[in-house]
Amino acid sequence: MSQPRVPRLKDVAEAANVSVSAASKILRGDRSRFGEETCRRVVEASERLGWRRNLLVSGIQTGRTNTVGVMIPPYDSFWVKVLSGIHKRLGEADFLPITLWLGDLDHLPHFEANEQEGVRQINRLLDRRVDALILWPTFAVAYQEHLAGLAEKNVPVVVIDHRSDEPYGDSVATNESQATRAVAKHLLDLGHRRIACISSRESKSQTWALERRRNFERAISLKSEAEVRSWRLNRTGDNGVEVATHLLTDDFRPTAVFAVTDHEAHCVYEAAITLGLSIPGDLSVVGFADLDFAATMMPPLSTVRQRPQEIGERAASLLIDRLDGPLAGEPFVHSEIEADFVLRESTGPAPA
């Protein structure tokens, strides 16, 4: 029946026989105005009772909670690494990320359809007075109109992997053009001339897919004898193997395929196996993202490794700089992180 509570400053002050305000000042480090003996008594009492400052109170007093809201869908290892980078950098600056892991693993949240739900989720964070938000592209698009007003409330926003025409915050993305050019060059150097690209659903929230495909098409087109053709998945993005089969049996007869993510590359593998095509003998495949399974596919998939942890760290850094640092009051910034082509065993010379 006992209720042993968390000790309050008042308890410490009583134990040390001083006023609450004296205890507060001493424990904040403002000791110059107090006697040495008094300070000792207060510090000793606070330690004995295990007192800890209540950060909720600091939050309402200063208007700063040192927390950052992070809105993400449950997703593959790439995003887990981004998150890890966010946590690392924010942790160093003594910020605490509060992550809203929305939707379940099977279906991404479809908030376009449910306006109210979106607002509710943002408010779960804002009601706790997070100092800033980090957003995945899905949410950046779905919640656009609700987020645009945050700047006026002094809640900075950083968007990852989505560059908008009318930004309402800073953004971080992978600099893909360079890595994509490296992929194109690699395939052309191997003698491939009929090259396919398999893209994902290219929805509004996946502008990266569109851009990645365009970058690749452009890079291949520079070589006059080479030709690219592109295919893409349906709206739900669940017909990957079907599209891959289509693409491989098309009149075009590509000798190499570039997939905008490793997921699609995996679909190409499956289709190739069923069709009896060997990789890389009959068909070269290149993925993108270097997800968990890329290195253990058979054969190991050549792909483009982004630097997810670095992306996360950069996003966190941008927020920190905007809250207290050099970015305060400055125009929005778009930051790009390099990516590296990883050569493994899924590419070979074009068949004669």
Added chain:
Amino acid sequence: MSQPRVPRLKDVAEAANVSVSAASKILRGDRSRFGEETCRRVVEASERLGWRRNLLVSGIQTGRTNTVGVMIPPYDSFWVKVLSGIHKRLGEADFLPITLWLGDLDHLPHFEANEQEGVRQINRLLDRRVDALILWPTFAVAYQEHLAGLAEKNVPVVVIDHRSDEPYGDSVATNESQATRAVAKHLLDLGHRRIACISSRESKSQTWALERRRNFERAISLKSEAEVRSWRLNRTGDNGVEVATHLLTDDFRPTAVFAVTDHEAHCVYEAAITLGLSIPGDLSVVGFADLDFAATMMPPLSTVRQRPQEIGERAASLLIDRLDGPLAGEPFVHSEIEADFVLRESTGPAPA
């Protein structure tokens, strides 16, 4: 230079021309004592200004923040799914998980060595007055002594996948014995008689590995003609392929291997390929956990699928029940979730 702040209740009250306390009561739903017209004015004003209750204040007033601290290492897809379950269930009950994603992806945190760091991390959550904690086994062990005192502070704890002799909270784990018996039966039915088990590091924080191995050994031993031998990884857990090679070239010459996680199973695959052994022709392999890559390994790995999302949901449910519900004041509970044997293509009849 303008500072357009988040609206306060005071602003709403002034706009509606009532006292702050009237506004507070009306907006909390206690309208019986106020005129219809007044209520309308207050509600309208609050909506127009976009007022939202500051949950930090509610937190200091009620002693409840409706937040739960979650301490996890960055880890494989299994844990991501557990997290997803936690978020789902807590979200339904309007709790907000605050996840501390400790350590980086390459090395798990080694807090045994750095006592102070551990305390610091727990305090990051407690200082924000989380109502409860959910812990991964790593932390449950490393921070044991600091966590034991939380019960006295009325901060319930749920530990996942780790059963202690002196529990200081509720716990959830997979009920492995049944699934492990199914694996054993499957291998014995296929005619295997010399069966190896490859375990991971079996440290204090990985008691599940020990238990899983023991369960398996016991299940095999029931068949008198069959024999099990076990190997395990070193302290750092990075010599998997080496141990697998050892095990496969040992005089024992096992025809089947049970790996305590899919990670070790993957090491067995690698060793088998190097040694020229075909799976499942020369060697049957069974894993545990059904991680992301298990289904896409070549051949697809037979394994035991735990129900991580269900584990997460159960952990969250236990907390909710203990905070406000039927579990308040009751003795600690240990809850078990079933697991299912998933038959894929990595097992076959024992070679003659």
Added chain:
DNA sequence: ACCGGCTGCTCAAGTAGTTGACCAAGCGTT
């Protein structure tokens, strides 16, 4: 004796909001 300055501490108001106590006006009743 009186003033200035320093030391060492307390007071009170503030952060945003909640809640029990209280109070005034209006009405009907005796």
Added chain:
DNA sequence: AACGCTTGGTCAACTACTTGAGCAGCCGGT
């Protein structure tokens, strides 16, 4: 006219803590 009751609100104290203002006591200087 005095009483009780309902309606419609306000007041003040409380949550945990911070912070600028202020004040008592003591010392040295004139």
